[in-house]
Amino acid sequence: MSARTPDSVLVPRSCLVVPASDERKTAKALASAADEVVLDLEDAVEPGSKASSRERVAQILAEAGRPGLAVRVNQVGTAWCHLDVLAAAAAATGPLTLVVPKVEDAADVSFVDRLVAGAVAGRDGCPDIRLDVLIESAAGLENLDRIVPAAARIRAVVIGYADLGANLGCDLDAASPGARSLRAQVRSRVLLAARAAGRAVVDGPWLSIAADAEFAADRREARDQGFDGSWTIHPAQLGVVNDLFTPAPAEVDWAHGVLDALAGAAARGSGAVALDGQMLDEAVAVRARRVLARAGERR
Numbered sequence: 560m561s562a563r564t565p566d567s568v569l570v571p572r573s574c575l576v577v578p579a580s581d582e583r584k585t586a587k588a589l590a591s592a593a594d595e596v597v598l599d600l601e602d603a604v605e606p607g608s609k610a611s612s613r614e615r616v617a618q619i620l621a622e623a624g625r626p627g628l629a630v631r632v633n634q635v636g637t638a639w640c641h642l643d644v645l646a647a648a649a650a651a652t653g654p655l656t657l658v659v660p661k662v663e664d665a666a667d668v669s670f671v672d673r674l675v676a677g678a679v680a681g682r683d684g685c686p687d688i689r690l691d692v693l694i695e696s697a698a699g700l701e702n703l704d705r706i707v708p709a710a711a712r713i714r715a716v717v718i719g720y721a722d723l724g725a726n727l728g729c730d731l732d733a734a735s736p737g738a739r740s741l742r743a744q745v746r747s748r749v750l751l752a753a754r755a756a757g758r759a760v761v762d763g764p765w766l767s768i769a770a771d772a773e774f775a776a777d778r779r780e781a782r783d784q785g786f787d788g789s790w791t792i793h794p795a796q797l798g799v800v801n802d803l804f805t806p807a808p809a810e811v812d813w814a815h816g817v818l819d820a821l822a823g824a825a826a827r828g829s830g831a832v833a834l835d836g837q838m839l840d841e842a843v844a845v846r847a848r849r850v851l852a853r854a855g856e857r858r
Contacts (some may be wrong), residue, residue: 569852570715570759570787571595571627572804573797578603579612579630589619591794592801595627600643601634601660609639616643617650629656629691635667644671648678651686656714658691661722663698665709672710688712691761694749695719696726703752715759716749717790721766732766734773742777743784750785759787768793775799787853806854814847814854 571594577584579598588596598619604612616630632643647657659671671690679685690712694700700723707716723745724731731742746762753760762781765774774796778789782803789800806814816834821844824832831840 569855570761572788572853573800574629574761574788574790575794575797576603576631576764576790576792579616580604580608582615585615585619587794589625592797593627593791593794594788594801595629595656596625597629597631597658597790599631600639601631609633613639613643613646617646620647620650620655621652623652626653628653629658631658631660631693632671634661635659635670640671641674644674645678648675648686648688651688654687654689656689656691658693658717660693660719661695661699662692662706663696664702665705668692668706668709668713672712675712689714691715691717693717693719693763695722697723699723700745700748703748704755707752707756707758713756713758715761715787716753717761718745718749718763720763723763743780746781746784746786754785760785762786762789764790764792765796766792768795770796770799775803778803804853806850810850811854814850817843817847818851 573593574595574597575588575591575593576597576599577588579585579600580603585598598616600609600612600616620628620630630643630647632647633639644657647655657671657675659668662668668690675688675690679688690710691714692706694703694706694716695718699706703716707713720731720742727741729738729741731738731745746760750760762778765777767774770793778800781789788804791797791800817839820832820834821839821841824830824839831838833839837843
């Protein structure tokens with residue numbers, strides 16, 4: 560399996576999910592400040608609109624009018640999943656993320672991974688197609704340690720709070736202490752499994768469209784718990800999310816200082832050095848590189 564770390568791939572701060580069947584909302588999303596637009600072919604699209612929505616997604620991907628595009632395909636085992644994957648992979652002209660929903664075991668991911676491999680085999684200028692796995696059930700949480708390393712294409716793990724809450728029998732969006740505690744437990748479980756496999760973590764959407772203090776506080780908790788970004792369901796939430804998941808200038812300066820100090824130490828044959836009273840080593844360097852990755856830099 561891949562040994563890449565979360566700082567080795569650019570992870571979006573904000574992912575705006577939009578029904579692929581709604582031309583107006585799709586156009587608005589594509590013109591928005593979202594780092595990534597998730598064109599949804601799954602829950603937001605009625606069965607009778609699946610084929611036409613898939614064609615619209617393929618057209619958007621072929622035109623490649625903006626960076627940062629993702630497609631949420633239908634669940635593995637449905638009549639639409641393989642059609643979604645093959646159409647998106649065939650149309651992609653640049654980097655693309657396929658979001659695999661309701662993942663419950665490693666076989667779900669392996670199936671999509673093999674479809675992608677077959678779809679791009681032999682293509683000139685093969686596009687970079689990654690997978691995000693959407694965890695939406697207790698079974699998915701239980702099997703995370705097998706799911707996350709199941710394919711080298713996996714970029715990130717995303718939490719689907721609505722379906723997960725329904726599966727667990729609770730409202731994970733509630734403001735009650737119990738709901739907040741359970742959200743924190745779910746995030747912790749996802750974070751540990753993802754980081755152990757060298758993958759990123761993206762928080763699921765807040766199901767209210769408001770960009771209020773409650774929304775900001777919850778997204779801040781996700782950031783402080785180690786998450787790399789967040790899904791949103793309304794453009795009004797993008798400013799809050801982008802601000803929260805963008806490192807402050809002081810953090811960026813700290814990261815540059817850490818890496819410069821360690822580079823100097825390495826040139827002198829030393830693996831550790833002190834900076835402003837803090838001992839630096841590779842563990843601190845990992846944190847510093849992650850800060851720069853969130854700021855859009857690479858070291």
